[in-house]
Amino acid sequence: MLQLAGVSHSYTSGGRKRMILKNVSQSFQSGRMYAVVGPSGSGKTTLLALASGLDTPVAGKVRFRGDDVAEIGLGRYRNRHVATVFQNLNLLNYMTAVQNVVSAMEITGARGGRKKQRAEQILTRLGVEPVDQHRRTLQLSGGQQQRVAIARALACEVDVLFADEPTGSLDQDTASEIVSVFQALAHEEGKCVIVVTHSREVAAAADEVLRLRAGALVRG
Numbered sequence: 001m002l003q004l005a006g007v008s009h010s011y012t013s014g015g016r017k018r019m020i021l022k023n024v025s026q027s028f029q030s031g032r033m034y035a036v037v038g039p040s041g042s043g044k045t046t047l048l049a050l051a052s053g054l055d056t057p058v059a060g061k062v063r064f065r066g067d068d069v070a071e072i073g074l075g076r077y078r079n080r081h082v083a084t085v086f087q088n089l090n091l092l093n094y095m096t097a098v099q100n101v102v103s104a105m106e107i108t109g110a111r112g113g114r115k116k117q118r119a120e121q122i123l124t125r126l127g128v129e130p131v132d133q134h135r136r137t138l139q140l141s142g143g144q145q146q147r148v149a150i151a152r153a154l155a156c157e158v159d160v161l162f163a164d165e166p167t168g169s170l171d172q173d174t175a176s177e178i179v180s181v182f183q184a185l186a187h188e189e190g191k192c193v194i195v196v197t198h199s200r201e202v203a204a205a206a207d208e209v210l211r212l213r214a215g216a217l218v219r220g
């Protein structure tokens with residue numbers, strides 16, 4: 001489904017170049033949940049940015065179903081095939097949960113009518129109660145906001161879902177519920193779910209744990 005082939009990346013700051021990822025190769029399959037772990041600053045978010053088409057590696061390729069995403073076009077790849085739940089969620093807090101999901105459909109150019117009904121269906125599937133679907137997201141709990149952010153990401157029928165530290169601000173019970181949502185998306189809906197996390201519980205729930213250290217990505 002998604003493949004990193006010899007991916008390297010560096011940043012230059014203060015005139016010095018620092019290699020963050022060194023010749024990383026890894027395949028990601030549909031129907032599986034992956035956890036990317038590693039110490040702070042090891043390059044987890046960088047890896048996510050490259051794999052999700054937000055940035056281009058300095059060397060190597062990111063392939064989606066065999067095609068180089070640079071050739072698909074990063075914008076098209078991001079719009080049609082992948083979605084990301086960012087750490088800060090990026091919700092429009094003055095809007096309701098449903099309006100947030102509908103606006104994501106409009107921004108990404110989702111086709112078809114009945115957007116509101118489709119948004120309600122996605123939110124219901126993710127466990128947001130009907131009464132909460134029509135409240136402003138500002139009034140929702142952290143766990144509910146996280147579900148709305150996932151629903152927004154799923155507003156288009158994407159194949160790959162990325163999440164950056166999705167349980168960082170949640171209590172343990174709510175975090176477990178969100179982890180179950182990711183597992184269900186992988187195992188029941190066949191999505192490829194890639195989660196960057198510091199949490200042992202999230203890592204333990206993944207089908208595969210990938211560890212970043214000194215620019216290399218290793219299993220386990």
Ligand SMILES: Nc1ncnc2c1ncn2[C@@H]1O[C@H](COP(=O)(O)OP(=O)(O)OP(=O)(O)O)[C@@H](O)[C@H]1O
Binds near residue numbers: 011012013047
């Ligand atoms: N745009 C940038 N310009 C320069 N350096 C950057 C840039 N983005 C990230 N870095 C540096 O690259 C390194 C890897 O950052 P990254 O955010 O990928 O790590 P991380 O593993 O996600 O860290 P954390 O767990 O703290 O979120 C860090 O040293 C960071 O300061």
